[in-house]
Amino acid sequence: MEKLIHNDVVDALLQRRSHRSYREEALSAEEINTIVQCALWAPSAINQQTTQIAVIDNKAWIEELAQDAGREGFHYGAPCFLLFYALKDNRWSAANAALATENATLAAHALGLGSVIIGCTADYLLSEEGAKKWQKRLGVSENYEFVLGLLVGHSVDAPQPKPRNQENIKWK
Numbered sequence: 477m478e479k480l481i482h483n484d485v486v487d488a489l490l491q492r493r494s495h496r497s498y499r500e501e502a503l504s505a506e507e508i509n510t511i512v513q514c515a516l517w518a519p520s521a522i523n524q525q526t527t528q529i530a531v532i533d534n535k536a537w538i539e540e541l542a543q544d545a546g547r548e549g550f551h552y553g554a555p556c557f558l559l560f561y562a563l564k565d566n567r568w569s570a571a572n573a574a575l576a577t578e579n580a581t582l583a584a585h586a587l588g589l590g591s592v593i594i595g596c597t598a599d600y601l602l603s604e605e606g607a608k609k610w611q612k613r614l615g616v617s618e619n620y621e622f623v624l625g626l627l628v629g630h631s632v633d634a635p636q637p638k639p640r641n642q643e644n645i646k647w648k
């Protein structure tokens with residue numbers, strides 16, 4: 477295989493991991509704002525900007541959501557949960573939301589924080605009951621639907637890299 481070119485961005489892409497253990501310490505407003513601004517600056521199809529991003533930075537609400545979703549412990553103790561919502565009935569909105577989520581993971585990594593993308597709350601947050609309660613509480617528009625979550629915090633684990641399947645690249 478050819479050697480890789482290394483720089484800060486490439487190394488961040490290669491070194492980000494999903495973290496599953498966090499300290500209680502809250503994030504600063506600056507850290508959260510930096511992460512959500514990076515998410516907002518993700519590309520979107522024909523610049524439709526169809527992603528709404530909700531921020532839960534209090535542990536009580538994260539616990540409440542875990543209980544509601546029947547996913548106790550899904551948060552691994554992280555103090556901040558970002559929720560990415562997509563405009564319903566739009567061809568590209570789920571892709572746009574996923575790109576925003578990935579920007580947020582990389583921004584967190586660049587700030588020295590840990591993160592992990594969360595899909596396991598989706599069944600509940602997409603249910604009639606879950607959507608009604610949490611979108612109202614978080615100020616997310618009714619014509620949007622949950623796509624992905626992102627836990628962010630000061631991680632305390634050291635996850636091993638999970639090797640990628642090189643055969644997924646189809647060289648001609």
Ligand SMILES: Cc1cc2nc3c(=O)[nH]c(=O)nc-3n(C[C@H](O)[C@H](O)[C@H](O)COP(=O)(O)O)c2cc1C
Nearest residue numbers: 492493494495496592593594595596597624635638
């Ligand atoms: C769409 C999606 C949903 C995910 N949902 C969860 C989840 O609910 N809980 C969890 O612990 N990790 C979740 N992950 C993290 C993956 O397990 C992780 O990215 C994968 O194991 C590769 O590890 P790495 O991110 O450290 O490279 C999710 C990742 C993606 C992309």
